[in-house]
Structures are given as structure tokens and as C-alpha cells.
Amino acid sequence: MKIQDLVAQIKKKQSFLCVGLDTDLDKIPQHLLKEEDPIFEFNKAIIDATQEFCVAYKPNIAFYEVYGLSGWKSLEKTITYLNANYPEQFTIADAKRGDIGNTSTRYAKAFFEELNFDSITIAPYMGKDSVEPFLAFKEKHTILLALTSNTGAFDFQTKIVEEQELYKRVLKTSKAYENAGNLMYVVGATKAEYLKGIREIVPESFLLVPGIGAQGGNLQEVCKYGMTKDIGLLINSSRGIIYASTDTKFAFSAREKAKQLQQQMHLELKQLD
């Protein structure tokens, strides 16, 4: 998907919401467990109920890998369902991969070709030749971890490297990678005040922002410091939406939660006009 198509969707739906499909057999409504593929049935219901209010879906791959072959099958069915029924949705494989060149190419093929995701999250630690194999794919997007929403972010990401925090060094260095136009970045909502400095380095890049809701991030703060004229934000909510209730009305509850967030986003977008 092209960035301008994503921006057009955001403007049309008045939403920059991404729904995180962190689907966990211990948390989904128990009546689904009798289905042949409970994970896919849950995802399908959540997608159908929320798609009107969001522009992106982000399965976290760990939640599928943990179930081995059967989890991989549920993931395949989920992305196939999304691409067939809602091709306008931007899809994110939250995989946090990254390896040396020829190996990264294989991860890229797995998620961009085999599964046909629009984008993937990538860890920057191994540098240029671990990231560029992903960037080589046209109309696909590589979402580099910059500043994550967890407490461990302070172990290395915020340490000073050559007069600048490591996450800023990651932003700057990656801008020189080949096809850097295909880059987006992960910036946790729990660290909204950092967005001002981040926008000085990447004034226009899309940021994927986890941590709203369950992790305590604040939507208004994120928009105040992070929004660009082309929005430039995808705000992710996972647990807050998909586990809004766990009874037979779970999809309706998820829809209501997504709608609430969309309405808040609509107010933020109005300020752009």
C-alpha cells in the first residue's frame, strides 16, 4: 500500500486507529473454544465489528507462534481474510525481526510475499544491512523500533550516544539507508513528551504508537507533539479494544471501544483543518 492511500483512508474515516490482534486463547470468550480455529473466528469477528472505525490491523506474531503450526495457520487465515475483504486496511506484522542481509531477505519474503502484509516491525540493533533487505520491497513499509513503550526502553534506547540518545541516533542513521522513504518508526505513547524531539529528526515519517489505554499513554498528548499535516500517526490499541468484554457480545463491545477512540481522533483531526 502507498502512503497516500493510507492518508486518504485516515481522512475518509477520520481515524488513525490501529487495532492490535494480540489474540490469546486464555482471554477470548470461552464459547469460541469449541470452534475449529478459535483464534481466527475471534479475529474475524473483531475485524468485521471494528473495521469501520480503524485503518490498520496489527497481529503480534508472538501470539500466533506460541501455538506452533496451528497458530501459524490462524495467522495465515487472518491476513488472507483481511486482504480479501478489507484491502483498504493497512496491515502490520508486529514481528520485531532483524538479522544479517541474506537472512533478513527471508523474513521480508515471509511477511511481504508469503503472507502479503503491508509492513513489518524491525529491531535496529544489527544496523544497516539488517534493515535494507526489508526496505528493498516496493510499496511495503518497514517500521523500525525507535523508542518503545516498556520500562526496558531505558536500558539502552535513552542512553547518550555521541551527544544524542540512542533512539535519536537510530532515527538519524536510518534516514541514510537505501529506500529510507519506506521507513516508519515505533514510538511508545507512554513517552509522548519525547515526540517533539523525534519530530525534529523525522518531521514527516509515520509513527506507530503503541501504549494508549492498557499501558497508560494519552491520545491528546501524542497528537499534540506527534501529528503532522498528513497526520503521520497510527495509534495502536490492542487489549483495550479486543478484550473490551469477554461474553457473547465481545465483538459489539470491541466496536464500541473502537468507535470511542475514532471519535476522539476525529476531534484531533479537526484541529488540522
Place this chain on the structure above:
Amino acid sequence: MKIQDLVAQIKKKQSFLCVGLDTDLDKIPQHLLKEEDPIFEFNKAIIDATQEFCVAYKPNIAFYEVYGLSGWKSLEKTITYLNANYPEQFTIADAKRGDIGNTSTRYAKAFFEELNFDSITIAPYMGKDSVEPFLAFKEKHTILLALTSNTGAFDFQTKIVEEQELYKRVLKTSKAYENAGNLMYVVGATKAEYLKGIREIVPESFLLVPGIGAQGGNLQEVCKYGMTKDIGLLINSSRGIIYASTDTKFAFSAREKAKQLQQQMHLELKQLD
């Protein structure tokens, strides 16, 4: 597997060789392509032929993920075959995963429980709460990326953070993580001269050393600076062994290459006595 069992194997076999199972359908002998699962058949033949001369196997997960469901099936069969037939072999899922707490737990379960690997490689960028969920597994080992063998390692890993290179900061910081005794580290053989400084920080930890052979690293150099009284090294070779020849004698050729490396390792181990 306990570290002392790995050390005992190394002493018994006079080898600290790890064979990397980077199995690629474009590179394996073409006569295998008519088999139902060519990747597993190739791995099985390579394992049977080389197991006498090595103490560990390391499938790189990207090479399996790229084939989707069928690749995941081949991986499952490979690790099941290893655990059933050669339980004395130390198994490494070269996955380079890492995510926030509850998600890392899922990756840990996927590789430590579902697939029953002895260890997994992990990227350190997200810090403490992304690594500790792996360390929580008893008798399993977490191999943290410290200094990798690729050129991109110079983008961030060797940059100075608080008067010390980032990879040294990773070594130091990780020593304070809970259950840090389960940590090992990846250090590329192409940077053998760095091993002296690394041993000052982690004098006893096992190091997984890729980059011998195809990438140009030197075994003697690595041993000179990296070996401990309990060896403390696993030297990986992938392409140099598994693609030693690509005709019908591929397994025999792989065996000969593994044997050559084992003999060189035997000479290095003699110097420990």
C-alpha cells in the same frame, strides 16, 4: 540442558562446533526436491552425517518462516528429530526475537516449550523486561546479541555509550538481569580482537560465535582471545559445512568439513590441558 552437560560433551567429542541449519531450497541438492519434505530430508541427512563432530545445531528460523506453514512444519520435524535421536546435542533457535514482557513470554513458550529448543537468540534493544521472560525458563538459555558479525554492527553496537561501546553496555547491563546465569552472547568471529575486552566483562559466559568460514573469521584468533577454562565457546559454521557439496554425496562432504573443523578444535582444546 545444563551448561555442565554441554561442557562435558565438548570435552568428550573434542569439539565446540555448532552446525547452522540455514537450509535453502535453492541450494540443497536438487535430487531432494522430489521428496515430500526436502528441507527436513536435507537436515536429517546433514545431522546424521555431522553429529559425531559437533555439539550443537542452530536452525536459523528465517529460513523456515520464508516457506510459511510448510517451513514451520519442516522446523518442527527437525527439532523433534534432534531431540529424539541426539538429545545430547545443544539446540539453538536462531530467532533474534524480543518484545515487551507478556509478548516475550509467548516467544519463549513457542521455542522452549512448543518446540523444545535448549536456547534462543534474542535482540537486546528493548532491554530488561524483553529479555527476562526468556531467562525465567529453567535449564534453557538466552543468547543475547552483543557484537554481530555483519557490517551493520558498526551502526550502533560499537558506538560509545557512557564511555563504553554499546555492545559492552549490553554485556554489563544484562549481567544484572534476573536469572542472568542463563545468558550467553553472540559475538561475531569477524571481530575476534574484540574478544579480549568482552572477556573482561563476561569472563565465563558461553559465546556463540558465527562468522567462521564463509564470513572470514579465524578459529585460532577466536580461541586465543575467547576461550575459558570451561571452553566458553560455540563456533558456528553454516554454509561452509552444509553446502560443502551439492551432489548426491552432500552429506559425506558435510561430514568431512565438520571433521576438519573438529580436528582444528581438538588442537585448540589440547592447549587447555
